[in-house]
Amino acid sequence: MNGSGTILVTGGAGYLGSHICKALAAGGYTPVVYDDLSTGSRDLVQWGELELGDICDRERLSEMFLRLRPDAVVHLAGLVVDPVSIFEPDNYYRTNMVGSLTLFRAMAEAGVYKLVYGSSAAVYGMPEVNPVDEDQPLDALTPYGTSKMMAETTLPDFARVHDMDWLALRVFNVAGADPDREAGRPSIDHTDIMSATVRAALGKTKAVTIFGTEYETEDGTPVRDFVHPTDVADAFVRAVAHVLSGGPSGLLNIGSGLGHSVKEVIAAVVRASGQDVPTEDGPMRPGDAPEIVADIDLVKEILGWAPKMSDLDTIAASAWQRQTADCVL
Numbered sequence: 001m002n003g004s005g006t007i008l009v010t011g012g013a014g015y016l017g018s019h020i021c022k023a024l025a026a027g028g029y030t031p032v033v034y035d036d037l038s039t040g041s042r043d044l045v046q047w048g049e050l051e052l053g054d055i056c057d058r059e060r061l062s063e064m065f066l067r068l069r070p071d072a073v074v075h076l077a078g079l080v081v082d083p084v085s086i087f088e089p090d091n092y093y094r095t096n097m098v099g100s101l102t103l104f105r106a107m108a109e110a111g112v113y114k115l116v117y118g119s120s121a122a123v124y125g126m127p128e129v130n131p132v133d134e135d136q137p138l139d140a141l142t143p144y145g146t147s148k149m150m151a152e153t154t155l156p157d158f159a160r161v162h163d164m165d166w167l168a169l170r171v172f173n174v175a176g177a178d179p180d181r182e183a184g185r186p187s188i189d190h191t192d193i194m195s196a197t198v199r200a201a202l203g204k205t206k207a208v209t210i211f212g213t214e215y216e217t218e219d220g221t222p223v224r225d226f227v228h229p230t231d232v233a234d235a236f237v238r239a240v241a242h243v244l245s246g247g248p249s250g251l252l253n254i255g256s257g258l259g260h261s262v263k264e265v266i267a268a269v270v271r272a273s274g275q276d277v278p279t280e281d282g283p284m285r286p287g288d289a290p291e292i293v294a295d296i297d298l299v300k301e302i303l304g305w306a307p308k309m310s311d312l313d314t315i316a317a318s319a320w321q322r323q324t325a326d327c328v329l
Protein backbone atom coordinates (compact mmCIF):
# COMPACT_ATOMS: atom_id res chain seq x y z
CA MET A 1 0.00 0.00 0.00
CA ASN A 2 1.29 3.46 -0.81
CA GLY A 3 -0.30 6.09 1.36
CA SER A 4 0.90 9.53 2.36
CA GLY A 5 0.03 12.19 4.89
CA THR A 6 0.19 12.76 8.63
CA ILE A 7 -2.04 10.53 10.72
CA LEU A 8 -2.61 11.43 14.35
CA VAL A 9 -2.91 8.24 16.42
CA THR A 10 -4.39 8.83 19.87
CA GLY A 11 -3.35 6.04 22.23
CA GLY A 12 -0.52 5.23 19.81
CA ALA A 13 1.87 4.35 22.65
CA GLY A 14 -0.23 1.33 23.63
CA TYR A 15 -0.57 -2.28 22.54
CA LEU A 16 -2.79 -1.84 19.51
CA GLY A 17 -1.68 1.73 18.79
CA SER A 18 1.97 0.77 18.38
CA HIS A 19 1.05 -1.99 15.91
CA ILE A 20 -1.03 0.51 13.96
CA CYS A 21 1.74 3.15 13.91
CA LYS A 22 4.18 0.54 12.64
CA ALA A 23 1.77 -0.50 9.88
CA LEU A 24 0.97 3.13 8.96
CA ALA A 25 4.68 3.91 8.60
CA ALA A 26 5.17 0.78 6.46
CA GLY A 27 2.24 1.98 4.33
CA GLY A 28 3.91 5.35 3.61
CA TYR A 29 2.06 7.47 6.21
CA THR A 30 3.63 9.61 8.95
CA PRO A 31 2.06 8.65 12.28
CA VAL A 32 2.12 11.13 15.17
CA VAL A 33 1.16 9.74 18.58
CA TYR A 34 -1.02 11.65 21.04
CA ASP A 35 -0.91 9.82 24.37
CA ASP A 36 -0.68 10.56 28.09
CA LEU A 37 1.43 7.41 28.66
CA SER A 38 -0.87 6.33 31.49
CA THR A 39 -0.74 2.72 30.29
CA GLY A 40 1.29 3.19 27.12
CA SER A 41 5.05 3.51 26.89
CA ARG A 42 7.39 6.06 25.32
CA ASP A 43 9.56 3.16 24.08
CA LEU A 44 6.71 2.08 21.82
CA VAL A 45 6.65 5.41 19.97
CA GLN A 46 9.13 4.35 17.29
CA TRP A 47 7.47 5.33 14.03
CA GLY A 48 6.82 9.05 14.54
CA GLU A 49 6.79 11.87 17.08
CA LEU A 50 5.08 11.79 20.47
CA GLU A 51 2.69 14.57 21.52
CA LEU A 52 2.21 14.07 25.24
CA GLY A 53 -1.30 14.95 26.40
CA ASP A 54 -4.62 13.90 27.86
CA ILE A 55 -7.51 13.12 25.50
CA CYS A 56 -9.75 15.25 27.74
CA ASP A 57 -7.49 18.34 27.48
CA ARG A 58 -9.31 20.47 24.94
CA GLU A 59 -6.74 23.32 24.84
CA ARG A 60 -3.83 20.95 24.36
CA LEU A 61 -5.68 19.12 21.57
CA SER A 62 -6.66 22.36 19.81
CA GLU A 63 -3.12 23.73 19.96
CA MET A 64 -1.77 20.49 18.52
CA PHE A 65 -4.36 20.21 15.74
CA LEU A 66 -3.78 23.78 14.60
CA ARG A 67 0.01 23.22 14.55
CA LEU A 68 0.08 19.74 12.95
CA ARG A 69 -3.05 19.82 10.79
CA PRO A 70 -3.09 16.02 10.41
CA ASP A 71 -4.79 14.54 7.36
CA ALA A 72 -6.70 12.00 9.45
CA VAL A 73 -7.07 10.73 13.01
CA VAL A 74 -7.03 7.17 14.36
CA HIS A 75 -8.63 7.33 17.80
CA LEU A 76 -7.61 4.61 20.27
CA ALA A 77 -6.77 6.49 23.49
CA GLY A 78 -8.78 5.21 26.38
CA LEU A 79 -9.21 2.90 29.32
CA VAL A 80 -9.65 -0.69 28.22
CA VAL A 81 -10.04 -3.15 31.06
CA ASP A 82 -13.67 -4.24 30.88
CA PRO A 83 -14.03 -5.86 34.36
CA VAL A 84 -12.29 -2.89 36.04
CA SER A 85 -14.75 -0.48 34.41
CA ILE A 86 -17.55 -1.91 36.55
CA PHE A 87 -15.81 -0.49 39.63
CA GLU A 88 -14.61 2.78 38.03
CA PRO A 89 -17.48 3.92 35.81
CA ASP A 90 -16.65 7.62 36.22
CA ASN A 91 -13.07 7.15 34.95
CA TYR A 92 -14.26 5.09 32.00
CA TYR A 93 -17.03 7.51 30.95
CA ARG A 94 -14.75 10.51 31.38
CA THR A 95 -11.86 9.13 29.33
CA ASN A 96 -13.68 7.08 26.71
CA MET A 97 -16.78 9.16 26.18
CA VAL A 98 -16.00 12.74 27.24
CA GLY A 99 -12.46 12.32 25.88
CA SER A 100 -13.81 11.19 22.50
CA LEU A 101 -16.24 14.12 22.31
CA THR A 102 -13.43 16.51 23.23
CA LEU A 103 -11.30 15.05 20.46
CA PHE A 104 -14.09 15.22 17.85
CA ARG A 105 -14.77 18.87 18.77
CA ALA A 106 -11.06 19.79 18.47
CA MET A 107 -10.90 18.02 15.09
CA ALA A 108 -13.92 19.92 13.82
CA GLU A 109 -12.49 23.26 14.96
CA ALA A 110 -9.26 22.55 13.09
CA GLY A 111 -11.10 21.35 9.98
CA VAL A 112 -9.87 17.75 10.28
CA TYR A 113 -12.73 15.65 8.96
CA LYS A 114 -11.31 12.15 8.55
CA LEU A 115 -11.57 9.70 11.43
CA VAL A 116 -11.06 6.01 12.16
CA TYR A 117 -12.41 5.17 15.60
CA GLY A 118 -11.23 2.09 17.50
CA SER A 119 -14.51 0.74 18.83
CA SER A 120 -15.08 -2.64 20.44
CA ALA A 121 -17.11 -5.83 20.24
CA ALA A 122 -18.17 -4.94 23.80
CA VAL A 123 -20.88 -2.74 22.25
CA TYR A 124 -22.84 -5.92 21.39
CA GLY A 125 -23.06 -7.21 24.97
CA MET A 126 -24.71 -10.63 24.72
CA PRO A 127 -25.71 -11.01 21.08
CA GLU A 128 -28.62 -13.30 20.36
CA VAL A 129 -27.13 -14.28 17.02
CA ASN A 130 -23.58 -15.53 16.36
CA PRO A 131 -21.63 -14.68 14.31
CA VAL A 132 -22.80 -11.15 15.05
CA ASP A 133 -23.05 -8.67 12.18
CA GLU A 134 -22.99 -4.88 12.32
CA ASP A 135 -26.80 -4.60 12.16
CA GLN A 136 -27.39 -6.46 15.41
CA PRO A 137 -28.80 -4.33 18.25
CA LEU A 138 -26.30 -2.80 20.68
CA ASP A 139 -26.52 -3.95 24.27
CA ALA A 140 -23.31 -3.01 26.09
CA LEU A 141 -23.22 -4.54 29.56
CA THR A 142 -20.35 -2.74 31.27
CA PRO A 143 -19.27 0.91 31.60
CA TYR A 144 -16.40 0.09 29.22
CA GLY A 145 -18.76 -1.24 26.55
CA THR A 146 -21.27 1.56 27.12
CA SER A 147 -18.59 4.25 26.89
CA LYS A 148 -17.33 2.79 23.59
CA MET A 149 -20.91 2.56 22.32
CA MET A 150 -21.77 6.13 23.30
CA ALA A 151 -18.71 7.55 21.56
CA GLU A 152 -19.52 5.49 18.48
CA THR A 153 -23.14 6.63 18.32
CA THR A 154 -22.14 10.32 18.25
CA LEU A 155 -20.22 9.87 14.99
CA PRO A 156 -23.14 10.13 12.56
CA ASP A 157 -24.27 13.32 14.36
CA PHE A 158 -20.82 14.91 14.07
CA ALA A 159 -20.61 13.81 10.46
CA ARG A 160 -23.96 15.42 9.60
CA VAL A 161 -22.81 18.80 10.89
CA HIS A 162 -19.18 18.70 9.78
CA ASP A 163 -19.29 16.53 6.67
CA MET A 164 -16.84 14.12 8.29
CA ASP A 165 -15.73 10.81 6.72
CA TRP A 166 -15.48 8.15 9.42
CA LEU A 167 -15.23 4.46 10.07
CA ALA A 168 -15.71 2.82 13.45
CA LEU A 169 -13.93 -0.52 13.66
CA ARG A 170 -15.52 -2.84 16.22
CA VAL A 171 -12.47 -4.78 17.23
CA PHE A 172 -12.98 -8.20 18.85
CA ASN A 173 -10.44 -9.83 21.24
CA VAL A 174 -6.95 -8.78 20.24
CA ALA A 175 -4.33 -11.35 21.26
CA GLY A 176 -0.80 -12.24 20.26
CA ALA A 177 2.32 -10.19 19.62
CA ASP A 178 4.39 -8.59 16.89
CA PRO A 179 6.69 -11.35 15.52
CA ASP A 180 9.44 -8.68 15.07
CA ARG A 181 9.16 -7.83 18.80
CA GLU A 182 8.89 -4.11 17.99
CA ALA A 183 5.29 -3.13 18.69
CA GLY A 184 3.87 -3.49 22.19
CA ARG A 185 2.16 -6.29 24.03
CA PRO A 186 -0.82 -6.03 26.39
CA SER A 187 0.05 -4.22 29.60
CA ILE A 188 0.12 -6.22 32.82
CA ASP A 189 -3.32 -4.80 33.71
CA HIS A 190 -4.96 -6.48 30.73
CA THR A 191 -7.16 -9.31 31.93
CA ASP A 192 -7.41 -11.07 28.57
CA ILE A 193 -7.30 -14.86 28.73
CA MET A 194 -4.32 -15.26 26.38
CA SER A 195 -2.03 -13.02 28.48
CA ALA A 196 -3.26 -14.59 31.72
CA THR A 197 -2.55 -18.08 30.37
CA VAL A 198 0.92 -17.16 29.14
CA ARG A 199 1.73 -15.69 32.57
CA ALA A 200 0.59 -18.92 34.24
CA ALA A 201 2.64 -21.01 31.78
CA LEU A 202 5.69 -18.96 32.74
CA GLY A 203 5.01 -19.58 36.42
CA LYS A 204 4.43 -15.88 37.08
CA THR A 205 1.03 -16.73 38.56
CA LYS A 206 0.10 -19.97 40.26
CA ALA A 207 -2.83 -20.71 37.93
CA VAL A 208 -5.05 -19.21 35.28
CA THR A 209 -8.58 -18.57 36.52
CA ILE A 210 -11.45 -19.79 34.36
CA PHE A 211 -14.35 -17.46 35.12
CA GLY A 212 -17.37 -19.72 34.63
CA THR A 213 -17.54 -23.32 33.41
CA GLU A 214 -21.29 -23.65 33.02
CA TYR A 215 -22.02 -21.43 30.06
CA GLU A 216 -24.16 -22.85 27.30
CA THR A 217 -21.18 -23.54 25.08
CA GLU A 218 -19.64 -26.80 23.97
CA ASP A 219 -17.16 -27.10 26.86
CA GLY A 220 -18.97 -24.76 29.28
CA THR A 221 -16.46 -21.89 29.01
CA PRO A 222 -17.03 -18.60 27.14
CA VAL A 223 -16.30 -18.46 23.42
CA ARG A 224 -14.53 -15.43 21.93
CA ASP A 225 -13.15 -14.28 18.60
CA PHE A 226 -9.39 -13.74 18.79
CA VAL A 227 -7.62 -11.55 16.26
CA HIS A 228 -3.89 -10.85 15.92
CA PRO A 229 -2.79 -7.20 16.35
CA THR A 230 -0.87 -7.29 13.05
CA ASP A 231 -4.12 -8.17 11.28
CA VAL A 232 -5.99 -5.46 13.20
CA ALA A 233 -3.30 -2.93 12.21
CA ASP A 234 -3.70 -3.89 8.56
CA ALA A 235 -7.44 -3.21 8.84
CA PHE A 236 -6.80 0.23 10.36
CA VAL A 237 -4.36 1.19 7.58
CA ARG A 238 -6.97 0.19 5.00
CA ALA A 239 -9.58 2.15 6.94
CA VAL A 240 -7.35 5.25 6.89
CA ALA A 241 -6.98 4.96 3.10
CA HIS A 242 -10.75 4.52 2.86
CA VAL A 243 -11.66 7.68 4.79
CA LEU A 244 -8.94 9.71 3.06
CA SER A 245 -10.42 8.77 -0.30
CA GLY A 246 -13.90 9.81 0.89
CA GLY A 247 -15.28 6.26 1.00
CA PRO A 248 -18.66 5.73 2.68
CA SER A 249 -18.74 6.03 6.47
CA GLY A 250 -19.92 3.21 8.70
CA LEU A 251 -19.27 0.43 11.16
CA LEU A 252 -17.15 -2.65 10.55
CA ASN A 253 -16.39 -5.72 12.66
CA ILE A 254 -12.73 -6.69 12.93
CA GLY A 255 -12.27 -10.27 14.09
CA SER A 256 -11.11 -13.64 12.83
CA GLY A 257 -14.66 -14.88 12.26
CA LEU A 258 -13.77 -17.93 14.40
CA GLY A 259 -14.89 -18.75 17.92
CA HIS A 260 -12.59 -20.36 20.51
CA SER A 261 -13.42 -21.23 24.09
CA VAL A 262 -11.33 -20.29 27.11
CA LYS A 263 -10.33 -23.96 27.43
CA GLU A 264 -9.21 -24.00 23.79
CA VAL A 265 -7.03 -20.93 24.40
CA ILE A 266 -5.38 -22.64 27.37
CA ALA A 267 -4.77 -25.77 25.26
CA ALA A 268 -3.20 -23.62 22.51
CA VAL A 269 -0.79 -22.03 25.00
CA VAL A 270 0.11 -25.50 26.33
CA ARG A 271 0.92 -26.56 22.73
CA ALA A 272 2.93 -23.38 22.04
CA SER A 273 4.90 -23.45 25.27
CA GLY A 274 5.24 -27.15 26.02
CA GLN A 275 4.43 -26.17 29.62
CA ASP A 276 1.65 -27.34 31.88
CA VAL A 277 -0.81 -24.58 32.70
CA PRO A 278 -2.50 -24.98 36.08
CA THR A 279 -6.10 -23.77 36.11
CA GLU A 280 -8.57 -22.88 38.83
CA ASP A 281 -12.31 -22.29 38.55
CA GLY A 282 -13.67 -18.85 39.38
CA PRO A 283 -17.17 -17.38 39.38
CA MET A 284 -18.92 -16.13 36.24
CA ARG A 285 -18.20 -12.41 35.80
CA PRO A 286 -20.96 -9.86 35.28
CA GLY A 287 -21.10 -8.75 31.66
CA ASP A 288 -19.39 -11.87 30.25
CA ALA A 289 -21.37 -13.17 27.25
CA PRO A 290 -21.37 -16.94 26.65
CA GLU A 291 -20.31 -16.43 23.07
CA ILE A 292 -19.38 -13.58 20.76
CA VAL A 293 -17.92 -14.14 17.32
CA ALA A 294 -17.60 -11.62 14.48
CA ASP A 295 -19.30 -11.78 11.13
CA ILE A 296 -16.57 -10.26 8.94
CA ASP A 297 -18.27 -10.30 5.55
CA LEU A 298 -18.72 -6.51 5.50
CA VAL A 299 -15.11 -5.59 6.21
CA LYS A 300 -13.97 -8.06 3.55
CA GLU A 301 -16.22 -6.33 1.06
CA ILE A 302 -15.59 -2.68 2.06
CA LEU A 303 -11.85 -2.77 2.87
CA GLY A 304 -10.78 -5.94 1.03
CA TRP A 305 -9.36 -7.08 4.38
CA ALA A 306 -9.03 -10.62 5.67
CA PRO A 307 -7.14 -11.93 8.71
CA LYS A 308 -3.85 -13.69 7.90
CA MET A 309 -2.29 -14.36 11.33
CA SER A 310 -5.36 -14.94 13.46
CA ASP A 311 -5.56 -18.71 13.76
CA LEU A 312 -5.36 -19.62 17.43
CA ASP A 313 -2.04 -21.49 17.29
CA THR A 314 -0.28 -18.63 15.49
CA ILE A 315 -1.63 -16.16 18.05
CA ALA A 316 -0.63 -18.35 21.02
CA ALA A 317 2.85 -19.02 19.61
CA SER A 318 3.48 -15.30 19.02
CA ALA A 319 2.26 -14.40 22.53
CA TRP A 320 4.44 -17.08 24.09
CA GLN A 321 7.56 -16.23 22.06
CA ARG A 322 7.24 -12.53 22.84
CA GLN A 323 6.73 -13.03 26.54
CA THR A 324 9.65 -15.45 26.90
CA ALA A 325 11.93 -13.22 24.79
CA ASP A 326 11.05 -10.15 26.87
CA CYS A 327 11.75 -12.07 30.08
CA VAL A 328 15.25 -12.90 28.85
CA LEU A 329 16.04 -9.30 27.89
Ligand SMILES: NC(=O)c1ccc[n+]([C@@H]2O[C@H](COP(=O)([O-])OP(=O)(O)OC[C@H]3O[C@@H](n4cnc5c(N)ncnc54)[C@H](O)[C@@H]3O)[C@@H](O)[C@H]2O)c1
Nearest residue numbers: 011013014015016036038039040054055076077078171174
Ligand atom coordinates in the same frame (compact mmCIF):
# COMPACT_ATOMS: atom_id res chain seq x y z
N1 LIG B 1 -6.97 -4.84 23.04
C1 LIG B 1 -8.18 -5.25 22.66
O1 LIG B 1 -8.51 -6.46 22.71
C2 LIG B 1 -9.18 -4.25 22.13
C3 LIG B 1 -10.40 -4.74 21.62
C4 LIG B 1 -11.34 -3.83 21.16
C5 LIG B 1 -11.09 -2.48 21.18
N2 LIG B 1 -9.91 -2.03 21.67
C6 LIG B 1 -9.72 -0.56 21.70
O2 LIG B 1 -8.42 -0.26 21.19
C7 LIG B 1 -7.89 0.86 21.88
C8 LIG B 1 -6.49 0.55 22.36
O3 LIG B 1 -6.52 -0.57 23.25
P1 LIG B 1 -5.19 -1.32 23.73
O4 LIG B 1 -5.55 -2.72 23.98
O5 LIG B 1 -4.07 -0.99 22.81
O6 LIG B 1 -4.96 -0.66 25.15
P2 LIG B 1 -3.69 0.12 25.76
O7 LIG B 1 -4.00 0.37 27.20
O8 LIG B 1 -2.44 -0.63 25.44
O9 LIG B 1 -3.70 1.48 24.95
C9 LIG B 1 -4.46 2.62 25.33
C10 LIG B 1 -3.58 3.83 25.15
O10 LIG B 1 -4.35 5.00 25.47
C11 LIG B 1 -3.55 5.84 26.31
N3 LIG B 1 -4.46 6.63 27.16
C12 LIG B 1 -5.25 6.17 28.16
N4 LIG B 1 -5.92 7.19 28.71
C13 LIG B 1 -5.56 8.32 28.03
C14 LIG B 1 -5.91 9.70 28.14
N5 LIG B 1 -6.76 10.14 29.07
N6 LIG B 1 -5.33 10.58 27.27
C15 LIG B 1 -4.45 10.14 26.34
N7 LIG B 1 -4.07 8.86 26.20
C16 LIG B 1 -4.63 7.95 27.04
C17 LIG B 1 -2.67 4.90 27.11
O11 LIG B 1 -1.52 5.52 27.63
C18 LIG B 1 -2.35 3.83 26.07
O12 LIG B 1 -1.19 4.13 25.34
C19 LIG B 1 -8.88 1.21 22.99
O13 LIG B 1 -9.68 2.30 22.58
C20 LIG B 1 -9.73 -0.04 23.13
O14 LIG B 1 -11.05 0.26 23.55
C21 LIG B 1 -8.95 -2.88 22.15
